[in-house]
Amino acid sequence: MHICTVTPISMTVGANRIVPAIAIPHPLGNPALKKDEEKALRRKIVMKALEALTTEVDGQTIFED
Amino acid sequence: MAKIKVVHYINQFFAQIGGEEKADYPAELRVGETVGPGLAFAANFKDEAEIIATIVCGDSYFNENLEKAKADILAMVKEQKPDVFIAGPAFNAGRYGVACGTIAAAVQEELGIPAVTGMYVENPGADMFKNHVYMIATKNNAAGMRGAVAKMAPLALKLGKGEPVGASAEEGYMPNGIRVNFFEKKRGSARAVDMLLKKLAGKPFETEYPMPNFDRVAPNPAVKDLAHAKIALVTSGGIVPKGNPDHIESSSASHYGEYDITGVTDLTEDTYETAHGGYDPVYANQDADRVLPIDVLRDMEKEGVIGELHHLFYTTVGNGTAVASAKAFAAEIGRKLKADGVDAVILTST
Amino acid sequence: MKLEMGYIHIKDIRFSEESRIQDGILYVSEKAVRETALEDEKLKSVSFDIARPGASVRITPVKDVIEPRVKVEGRGGIFPGIISKTDTVGEGKTYALKGMAVVTAGKIVGFQEGVIDMTGPGAEYTPFSKTLNLVMVCGAQEGIEPHEYEKAVRLAGFRVAVYIGELARTLTPDETTVYETYGLKEGIEKYPELPRVAYVQMLQSQGLLHDTYVYGVDAKRIVPTILSPTEIMDGAIVSGNCVSACDKNPTYVHLNNPVVHDLFEQHGKTLNFVCQIITNENVYLADKQRSSDWTAKLCRMLDLDGVIVSQEGFGNPDTDLIMNCKKIEAEGIKTVIITDEYAGRDGKSQSLADADTAADAVITGGNANQVVILPKLDKVIGTLDYITKIAGASEQTLHEDGSLEVELQVITGATNETGFNKLSAR
Numbered sequence: 001m002h003i004c005t006v007t008p009i010s011m012t013v014g015a016n017r018i019v020p021a022i023a024i025p026h027p028l029g030n031p032a033l034k035k036d037e038e039k040a041l042r043r044k045i046v047m048k049a050l051e052a053l054t055t056e057v058d059g060q061t062i063f064e065d
Numbered sequence: 066m067a068k069i070k071v072v073h074y075i076n077q078f079f080a081q082i083g084g085e086e087k088a089d090y091p092a093e094l095r096v097g098e099t100v101g102p103g104l105a106f107a108a109n110f111k112d113e114a115e116i117i118a119t120i121v122c123g124d125s126y127f128n129e130n131l132e133k134a135k136a137d138i139l140a141m142v143k144e145q146k147p148d149v150f151i152a153g154p155a156f157n158a159g160r161y162g163v164a165c166g167t168i169a170a171a172v173q174e175e176l177g178i179p180a181v182t183g184m185y186v187e188n189p190g191a192d193m194f195k196n197h198v199y200m201i202a203t204k205n206n207a208a209g210m211r212g213a214v215a216k217m218a219p220l221a222l223k224l225g226k227g228e229p230v231g232a233s234a235e236e237g238y239m240p241n242g243i244r245v246n247f248f249e250k251k252r253g254s255a256r257a258v259d260m261l262l263k264k265l266a267g268k269p270f271e272t273e274y275p276m277p278n279f280d281r282v283a284p285n286p287a288v289k290d291l292a293h294a295k296i297a298l299v300t301s302g303g304i305v306p307k308g309n310p311d312h313i314e315s316s317s318a319s320h321y322g323e324y325d326i327t328g329v330t331d332l333t334e335d336t337y338e339t340a341h342g343g344y345d346p347v348y349a350n351q352d353a354d355r356v357l358p359i360d361v362l363r364d365m366e367k368e369g370v371i372g373e374l375h376h377l378f379y380t381t382v383g384n385g386t387a388v389a390s391a392k393a394f395a396a397e398i399g400r401k402l403k404a405d406g407v408d409a410v411i412l413t414s415t
Numbered sequence: 416m417k418l419e420m421g422y423i424h425i426k427d428i429r430f431s432e433e434s435r436i437q438d439g440i441l442y443v444s445e446k447a448v449r450e451t452a453l454e455d456e457k458l459k460s461v462s463f464d465i466a467r468p469g470a471s472v473r474i475t476p477v478k479d480v481i482e483p484r485v486k487v488e489g490r491g492g493i494f495p496g497i498i499s500k501t502d503t504v505g506e507g508k509t510y511a512l513k514g515m516a517v518v519t520a521g522k523i524v525g526f527q528e529g530v531i532d533m534t535g536p537g538a539e540y541t542p543f544s545k546t547l548n549l550v551m552v553c554g555a556q557e558g559i560e561p562h563e564y565e566k567a568v569r570l571a572g573f574r575v576a577v578y579i580g581e582l583a584r585t586l587t588p589d590e591t592t593v594y595e596t597y598g599l600k601e602g603i604e605k606y607p608e609l610p611r612v613a614y615v616q617m618l619q620s621q622g623l624l625h626d627t628y629v630y631g632v633d634a635k636r637i638v639p640t641i642l643s644p645t646e647i648m649d650g651a652i653v654s655g656n657c658v659s660a661c662d663k664n665p666t667y668v669h670l671n672n673p674v675v676h677d678l679f680e681q682h683g684k685t686l687n688f689v690c691q692i693i694t695n696e697n698v699y700l701a702d703k704q705r706s707s708d709w710t711a712k713l714c715r716m717l718d719l720d721g722v723i724v725s726q727e728g729f730g731n732p733d734t735d736l737i738m739n740c741k742k743i744e745a746e747g748i749k750t751v752i753i754t755d756e757y758a759g760r761d762g763k764s765q766s767l768a769d770a771d772t773a774a775d776a777v778i779t780g781g782n783a784n785q786v787v788i789l790p791k792l793d794k795v796i797g798t799l800d801y802i803t804k805i806a807g808a809s810e811q812t813l814h815e816d817g818s819l820e821v822e823l824q825v826i827t828g829a830t831n832e833t834g835f836n837k838l839s840a841r
Contacts (some may be wrong), residue, residue: 001409006736008738009731013281013768022699023699025344025349027355028354028355029352031351039361042339042354042361043362046411050365050371053409054291225559243762244762246781248825248837250837252486252834252836253834253839254835256778257834259808260723261612261686261722262681262685263685264721265612272777274756274767276765276774277767278767289460312809316806317806319809343804343806345625346621347561385659385729385784387758387784388759388765
């Protein structure tokens with residue numbers, strides 16, 4: 001599955017399982033947060049990614065919050 | 066310099082054998098003869114090329130005996146050993162256009178001899194073959210013969226000589242999916258104003274770039290047993306070991322990297338960096354987990370949320386990298402991941 | 416707003432004791448410009464050099480290219496909010512030194528900037544092989560962060576360009592052109608039958624070496640807004656932006672924006688050039704959505720009939736471009752978009768990362784992945800040390816005979832998306 005910020009591109013190029021990320025230079029991070037908060041945020045996104053991998057889909061699907 | 070040798074393919078009508086009633090004329094090789102439109106080509110070639118043979122074939126014969134006609138004609142062409150093959154022009158004659166496209170493409174693909182044809186854009190043969198063989202856009206009837214030959218002949222010479230071919234707008238061939246740069250007479254902003262004025266007035270205009278299509282794949286079935294699954298990480302964010310040992314380019318990557326993360330639980334400023342030139346690298350260089358989340362996946366591995374994090378990760382730089390390159394990397398990486406028993410991939414992008 | 420531009424043609428640049436412009440020749444005191452550049456303590460050193468069109472000279476790594484200008488009448492000064500005090504510009508009288516540029520160069524830690532060849536095949540692809548270039552190669556103090564170094568070089572370039580522009584204040588221009596746009600009501604009354612057209616300019620705003628500034632404000636922090644098209648002629652928009660070199664707009668392009676000029680050509684004749692709308696290309700999806708929503712809304716509120724949209728950059732900004740196009744078209748307003756392409760070295764790959772059928776009128780600045788061989792030239796201003804790291808280059812770039820195998824991507828301004836050049840593709 002695809003973790004990315006610009007989900008419209010992911011849709012255009014044909015990814016089937018998509019999870020939105022935070023920002024282009026730090027898709028799985030946020031430098032404004034403290035280290036442990038940032039790691040928790042990263043874990044949340046990866047958990048979403050695992051949810052996408054374990055979910056049956058018919059076609060292109062964006063797994064938002 | 067030796068004259069470029071040309072074999073020319075025409076139908077029964079242009080060979081002046083007859084019209085519809087002679088469309089069943091079998092393929093015939095006329096060595097040393099220049100026939101019908103061939104004369105216009107010869108005039109255009111002057112000293113640089115000569116038609117060493119003309120092949121005549123009825124349009125119905127070709128289309129109704131496809132395999133035999135193709136095979137016979139290919140054998141004729143092979144024997145003549147031309148430098149370039151010209152078919153038509155077919156203008157708006159449908160069966161003729163399909164025949165020209167079919168035979169020109171076959172000569173190119175199976176004999177490796179460059180070919181050029183010509184027809185009207187709405188000829189059924191156009192959509193079928195314009196991406197396979199250079200196809201000059203002609204008028205929709207034989208009154209356009211002079212204009213057609215004026216474009217087909219120089220292109221045939223270039224192909225015969227092995228010279229580079231310019232952009233479709235320059236040479237007059239139908240856009241064939243291969244983008245070629247060239248210099249226009251006016252700058253882009255002036256062309257933009259011209260195009261907008263036409264569009265506003267409801268007048269026809271031609272876009273310089275038709276929107277692309279991307280392929281689709283069917284989604285895979287979901288991972289059933291996550292707690293025992295092997296998950297791999299792949300990224301286009303350019304995360305590499307510090308120093309970029311394999312010199313992955315900051316743009317237009319020519320290759321990908323495969324790196325072992327056995328025992329690595331966290332990516333740090335001292336051990337990893339990004340090679341990607343398309344985003345502010347500061348955040349990824351400080352902590353590459355922000356692009357390649359190894360730290361949290363290791364935690365999940367330890368906790369039993371996933372079975373295993375694959376000991377290799379794959380990386381390239383997405384910045385300005387051609388789709389065809391990305392596709393080729395993916396095919397290889399996919400094969401390796403499958404061979405290594407990986408169940409699912411998390412792909413991250415920047 | 417009405418601005419009278421005076422153009423002074425510069426025939427040569429020479430170093431001299433005293434800076435002045437005389438008979439079309441710019442005499443520059445190296446001492447004076449060095450002092451101006453080194454006003455910022457973050458810069459340790461600067462060396463000046465002159466590169467003339469046709470000379471066997473390669474300039475690299477290029478950061479910015481700036482045209483010297485001076486405001487002789489009207490509010491404010493050149494580069495408002497940056498060098499000049501904050502004030503609204505775009506009115507009165509401004510002089511520009513044509514045929515020359517200030518080029519900043521020097522090492523920056525990161526993915527290096529562009530190449531300008533003054534002769535040879537490379538010269539065909541950059542507009543700056545045709546300008547007399549005063550090059551300033553800037554070195555940073557030890558321990559400076561990349562962001563700080565970039566800013567120091569950027570501002571030093573503007574200071575030097577303003578210093579040189581100032582030398583023209585009392586001259587008489589060789590030619591003048593008047594640019595005037597009207598308020599909404601006045602414009603409709605004056606040109607009731609002409610289609611109402613605006614220029615939507617997308618500004619790159621993605622961080623280090625990918626930033627743009629509007630009256631000194633970082634474009635990633637703006638919401639889409641309206642400018643009078645003459646404001647850019649006084650430096651309202653400047654570049655902090657140089658990677659990839661082929662399609663980032665140096666400040667020279669902002670000052671001379673060709674869409675603005677070509678729309679002015681037709682203004683009052685075939686169209687009513689209403690205004691310029693600027694928007695950004697941020698790194699957050701929500702920002703992309705908001706900015707394109709607002710841009711389309713502004714177009715609608717201005718009752719426009721058509722717009723030209725220019726992009727800056729490639730990849731994720733293709734989404735901003737397509738969002739702008741789709742949403743503006745959905746308001747019943749016709750669009751023409753200007754972009755460049757990344758179709759791969761063989762020209763066979765998809766040129767854009769995003770697409771929509773609404774984008775049916777596209778102007779292209781060419782395929783940036785096209786490979787060219789740049790022959791060895793006699794002199795390098797700057798350094799070739801980073802040449803293999805430049806976006807568009809690779810480990811294979813440096814040939815034994817000293818020639819460079821690179822993509823057009825590395826050449827400053829080669830595939831410019833404001834339509835500055837004649838390069839195109841089909």
